[in-house]
Amino acid sequence: MPEGPSILIIKEILAPQITGKKILNASGNAKIDMTQLLNKKIIELRSWGKHLLIILPDCTIRIHFLLFGTYSIDEQTKPDRSLRLKLEFEKKQIYFYTCSVKLLTEDIDLLYDWDADVLSESWSSVNARKKLKQMPGALVCDALLDQQVFSGVGNIIKNEVLYRIKLHPETRIGKIPPRKLTSLIKEARNYSFDFLKWKKEFTLKKHWLAHTKKICTRCQLPLTKKYCGNTKRRSFFCSNCQVKYQ
Ligand SMILES: [Zn+2]
Numbered sequence: 001m002p003e004g005p006s007i008l009i010i011k012e013i014l015a016p017q018i019t020g021k022k023i024l025n026a027s028g029n030a031k032i033d034m035t036q037l038l039n040k041k042i043i044e045l046r047s048w049g050k051h052l053l054i055i056l057p058d059c060t061i062r063i064h065f066l067l068f069g070t071y072s073i074d075e076q077t078k079p080d081r082s083l084r085l086k087l088e089f090e091k092k093q094i095y096f097y098t099c100s101v102k103l104l105t106e107d108i109d110l111l112y113d114w115d116a117d118v119l120s121e122s123w124s125s126v127n128a129r130k131k132l133k134q135m136p137g138a139l140v141c142d143a144l145l146d147q148q149v150f151s152g153v154g155n156i157i158k159n160e161v162l163y164r165i166k167l168h169p170e171t172r173i174g175k176i177p178p179r180k181l182t183s184l185i186k187e188a189r190n191y192s193f194d195f196l197k198w199k200k201e202f203t204l205k206k207h208w209l210a211h212t213k214k215i216c217t218r219c220q221l222p223l224t225k226k227y228c229g230n231t232k233r234r235s236f237f238c239s240n241c242q243v244k245y246q
Helices: 004-018 125-133 140-145 155-164 178-200
Strands: 025-027 044-048 051-055 060-064 070-073 083-088 093-097 100-104 224-228 233-237
Touching: 004 044, 004 051, 004 070, 004 093, 004 178, 083 100, 125 178, 140 155, 140 178, 140 233, 155 178, 155 233
Parallel strands: none
Antiparallel strands: 025 083, 044 051, 051 060, 060 100, 070 093, 083 093, 224 233
């Protein structure tokens, strides 16, 4: 699943190409009213966690890339059955595949909690801490994937952050010592920026220390792979150096 930094990269690529441009045609198999998009000018592109938001004067197109969503510019690279939305401009076409497309008519500033986005300038670690305090029984592996707390964090970021701060994925939030909780919140944002930088350099995988890895580089011991928590996503961790506070 594309994580927050990947969506930010897509936004940075698309924004200069379509901002201010008028939609001349909209098609695809997304269940939205395509006529609502016709002749509308793109005001702005924004991202919130894993959502790409294309803002028009009276509505917003919300694209969620789900597990296998992709896009292409000027050339259709996937079959029609995967094509959810095609936006045509005077000299440009943008294609979105296997993603969820919705039209939002509400004010997005009311709809979205911008300070929950780990990559946003409005990110608030204080608010993240408050939200965590309200879920003492949650496992940290689930809390990190909670988009209301850490919008943009996906499974790779989860595994790498927990490895970095030496915290076991099955630790309950309420059992994490205050200083460790501070590191958790700080690194969720820090690692997301590292992810962004490495992804742009095409060196992301090379920097993985835990995700899909077999050996702990600190202990030289095998890493455990387990589908932890309610989210049942793959966790890779070292049961020797990643502490499970009880
Ligand atoms: Zn270790």
